Amino acid sequence: MSKIPDALRAGILALVLLGGVGGGYVVGEREQAIAAAEAKRNEYIQAVAEDTSTSTAVKIAMVMGSYYESSYRHIGDPYIDKLGKGQPLTVCNGITGPEVVLRYYTPTDCYRLEKARYIRSEAAAKRLLRLWDGYGAFTQATFIDFLHNKGEGAFASSTMLRKANAGDLVGACRENPRWNRGTVNGVSVALPGLMIRADANGELCEDGL
Structure with a gap:
């Protein structure tokens, strides 16, 4: 049984439909219908698909992150992430750091912040992973x-x-499910959200082989 949540699968399929981002993913008729419905209502995925300056792997990773962090909702008001290390001020799809201040972030603001972070993560992956160019787009996206x-x-x-x-x-792909823990009141525990992310990434990583 697949561990990829239906909403995440629909978001990825919408990206495939909107941007021709296949990465080896074969889309059947039923999946095309699901993707079309998701694409019509998801402005974030449309923005990702239309951005020609990013790689296929970054596009997939951004859709994945949008699902994991906010279930595709726009979060424009910064909040304190009480489960995050140091309880950082957080906005958009899990963005923290010195540039996050107490003001409202528009969808455009969020996309700019997120895109820059994902491009930096891709650059780090290329630097650290010796066999990077031999991986499929979905495997690259999980890294x-x-x-x-x-x-x-x-x-x-x-x-x-x-x-x-x-x-x-x-x-390497099967290491993903191990990364499902966070610290709550000083104790390391498996967190539901991280479990979903870790399990789904493990499957997506192997799908991209």
């Missing part, structure tokens, strides 16, 4: 999402990276 979500430090010291660089890409 970009990991770097965007967990950070370069976590990835650089991970078993996932070691296995990938040793040529064991299946083993």
